[in-house]
Amino acid sequence: MYSVILAGVGGQGVVLASRLIAQAAMNNGHAARTAETIGMAQRGGCVVSHVRVGEEIHSPLVPKGGADLILGFEPAEAVRALPYLKPDGVVITSTKAIRPVTASLTGSDYDGTEAIAYLKKAAPRLYTIDGDAIFREAGSSKVLNVALLGAAAALGLVGLTLEDLEKAIRERVAPRFVQMNLAALSAGARAVLN
Amino acid sequence: MKKFLMGNEAIAYGAVSAGVNLVCGYPGTPSTEILETAAAINDGSYYVEWSVNEKAALEVAAGASYAGARTLITMKQVGLNVASDPLMSLAYVGVKGGMVVVVADDPGPISSQTEQDTRHFARFSKLPVFDPSSPEEAYEMVKDAFKLSEEYGTPVLLRPTTRVCHGCASMDVGDERERHQPEGFVKDSKWVIFPRLSYQNHLKIEERNPVLGEKLSTYRFNTLTGTGRRGIATGGISYAYLREALGGANPRVLKIATPHPFPEKLALEFLHSVDEVMVIEELDPVIERELIYLCGKHHLPVKVYGKISGDVQRAGENSVESVRAVLSEYLGLPKPPAPPALPELPVRPPVLCAGCPHRASFYAVKQAMRGQKAVYAGDIGCYTLGNAMPLDMVDTCLCMGADVTIAQGLNRVEPDAKHFAFIGDSTFFASGLTGVVNAVYNNSDITLVVLDNSTTAMTGQQPHPGTGRTMMGENRPKISIPDVLRALGVGHVEVLSPFDHKAAVEAVRRAADIKGVSAVVFEAPCIAVSKPAPLFVVQEETCIGCRKCIRELGCPAIVMHGKKAFIEPSLCYGCALCAQICPKTAIIREGGEG
Structure with missing residues (x-):
């Protein structure tokens, strides 16, 4: 059994990523549950998906301290999700900050570096992904979600292989976007293996 | 399958x-x-x-x-x-x-x-x-x-x-x-x-x-399980949290799947088997009150704890942790570990999307009313987010359709102020019409601003009578909001795109000057149902770093890079609003001349 928290900002494809993990797990014969943020928060607000795989799971929400893995789509959102992490859990996060409007208005210089520095201290098993590099390789900013999944699979973390995820992508993603997503999947995998 | x-x-x-x-x-x-x-x-x-x-x-x-x-x-x-x-x-x-x-x-x-x-x-x-x-x-x-x-x-x-x-x-x-x-x-x-x-x-x-x-009482999802004199009663999703929080423990648990009519017989069997009950449910203490009632009715000496007794949080969602915290006291189960203290993080409330036509509409009204006493009644939808800084253009929000009528009430008390009612297209059809009739017939002095983005945006682009589509895949003649307003007796109705900023401001001024009910219908599709236009970029050499675009619009695509404004290309929708307000015309269409 394992639990994953996916934390990002509305519009980053957090919900799709959680569905892909669950779909891939199901294809491998496991039961899965997810809980997603849908509605008002999706308008540029914090979005968190909970994914749980295994037979004896009741709550769709991961308990605090119960996540084996946090996928951070944005540095501050990865930090915000830390209370969910198990003591020996893994964090994979994009280093690219998304500055909230509130920060721009108040003249805050938030750029994610402090959040990454904090993660390095607080989460010993931390992997970072350069979001900009993924965009350059895959040709879109919309596929960071799948790059993070690629990284998780490459590290052998979610009980899934890259092939499992590739199959789930082909099942769940519109055909014209499949190639772009597969490129992101392998870019994410390479990013953590190098 | x-x-x-x-x-x-x-x-x-x-x-x-x-x-x-x-x-x-x-x-x-x-x-x-x-x-x-x-x-x-x-x-x-x-x-x-x-x-x-x-x-x-x-x-x-x-x-x-x-x-x-x-x-x-x-x-x-x-x-x-x-x-x-x-x-x-x-x-x-x-x-x-x-x-x-x-x-x-x-x-x-x-x-x-x-x-x-x-x-x-x-x-x-x-x-x-x-x-x-x-x-x-x-x-x-x-x-x-x-x-x-x-x-x-x-x-x-x-x-x-x-x-x-x-x-x-x-x-x-x-x-x-x-x-x-x-x-x-x-x-x-x-x-x-x-x-x-x-x-x-x-x-x-x-x-x-x-x-x-x-x-x-014998319905398959109403269940009574476990043993022990300290019972727990629950229902709905709280049952899932409870199962998770209990781990291997197996106390007496009553699960209520049909809160009304209450399965009294099953609940009585439960109450006869325990000395105390902790009720874990969300929203109101419905199960808790039923059990207290049953104890009174049957003279049962069972103590019932829950929201009424203050042992369970009275508002908000339950979670595995909140249930664990209750159970650690009640059943002596291990306390949940304290979560780590986090550094200060930027707050990230939901905002209107980059390219959202509501931003342009709110901004046009704000500019038109600069220096005048005006109150803005808002409503339910993405446009409720217009209350956030820097737009700050939603002074009231109550329920579907209330913008039109609340503006009327406000105006009866302060007739010297301008009163605006903002309503979205789906909300207009859902519950705005009666309010408009009320305003026209009773001669209210309000300006209605219809934010027509051709969809029900907040809930994910559902069709409505103004869209011309149905859930059976039919195309139907659209019901025109301006025609409806005119037919209901609104004498002054202007229809235009909010993205033509200067014209939008002038239209709002004209409407606000009308005594009686006037309307401006701002038509521009939600970005979720339209294609992006060519993006805008900031010419660094021209930008003086005044931050006007950031300070006044609050667009998530615009951030400061050092001392210059920068438009994040992955977010920009090419709406052109920022280009129209830049005092140095430093914002131009990519590869073009603005």
Whole structure:
């Protein structure tokens, strides 16, 4: 059994990523549950998906301290999700900050570096992904979600292989976007293996 | 067949499997995907519509059920307030074809105005209600609800909460499907509600409900498990949190799947077996009050703890941790570990998207009214987000359609101020029309600003009467909002795009100067239903770093890079609003001249 928290900002494809993990797990014969943020928060607000795989799971929400893995789509959102992490859990996060409007208005210089520095201290098993590099390789900013999944699979973390995820992508993603997503999947995998 | 389904999808699959003939509703988080799924998997054997509002939906369904059809109606909890007029009477009149009213509650609340509890509404309207604890149960319960509805000739409520609606689970969904052929309407005086009939039917309902409560004591999802003198009573998603929080522990647990009529017999068996009860439920203390009532009625010396006693949080969502915290005191289970202290993080409230036409509309009104005393009544939809800084253009928000009428009341008290009412296109059709008639006939002095983005944006782009599409895939003539306003007697109606900033400001000024009801209809599609225009870029050498674009618009695509503004290309939609307000015209279309 394992639990994953996916934390990002509305519009980053957090919900799709959680569905892909669950779909891939199901294809491998496991039961899965997810809980997603849908509605008002999706308008540029914090979005968190909970994914749980295994037979004896009741709550769709991961308990605090119960996540084996946090996928951070944005540095501050990865930090915000830390209370969910198990003591020996893994964090994979994009280093690219998304500055909230509130920060721009108040003249805050938030750029994610402090959040990454904090993660390095607080989460010993931390992997970072350069979001900009993924965009350059895959040709879109919309596929960071799948790059993070690629990284998780490459590290052998979610009980899934890259092939499992590739199959789930082909099942769940519109055909014209499949190639772009597969490129992101392998870019994410390479990013953590190098 | 194993499918990975969201609770809302499961409810739709369950209804289709039960042979539903008609599905209608009004969008509202967390209920929306039920009807969307029903439309998506429609093989043509049933009818699906987004009705204009929840009251219309329930009445359409009532007619169909009178004629013997099986009907499913979907809405969120505040939608039931709108539909309560027909529902209260329908509870007396009853139905022929099975009717299941799905009302999704939203503990938290996460996307709602209230934390109201539909279990109370079931009691108030004297209707049976099912309360699923998982998507799998929701699938089964819809089918059970249809059976119960036809057996007793009554509408039945199904009340999932957000975590059931928007939780996904891998589940078995059978391919078997009932085919139900409606008999047709048979004329009978029982379909006409009169005081005499209401009296007779009231008596029947009062006789029926205790019998039904007894029957539901053996319902498969009302359960009594475990051992020990310290009991726990729960229902809905809290049951899932409880199971998780208990780990291997197996105390006496009463799970209530039908909060009304309350399964008294089962609850009594539970109460006789324990000394104390902790009740863990979300929203209101419904189960807790029932148990306290039963203890009083039967003189049972059982202590009942919960929200009323202050042992369980009285508002907001439960979670595995909140349940663990309660149980650590009550059962002596290990305390949940304290979460780590986090550094200060940037707050990230939801905002209007980059390129959202509402930003341009609000900004135009704000500029037009600069220096004047003006009050802005807002409404329900993405445009409620116009209340955030820097726009700060929503002074009131109450319920669907209230912008038009609240502005009228404000103006009666302060006639010297300008009063604006902002309403979206879907809200306009749902509940704005009566308010406009009220304003015109009573000669109110307000300016209506219709934010027409050609869709129901907040809930995910559902069609409405202004879009020209239906859930049966038909194209229908659009109902024109400007024509409707003129027909209702609004003398001054201007229609334009809010993205032509100068013209928009002038139109607002003209409308505000009219004595009486005036209207500006801002037409520009939601970015979710339109293609981006070529992007804008900041010419660094021209930008003086004044931050006006950031300070006044609050667009998520514009940030400062050092001392210069920068437009994030992955977010920009090319709306051109920022380019029109830059004092140095430093913002130009990529590869162009602005």
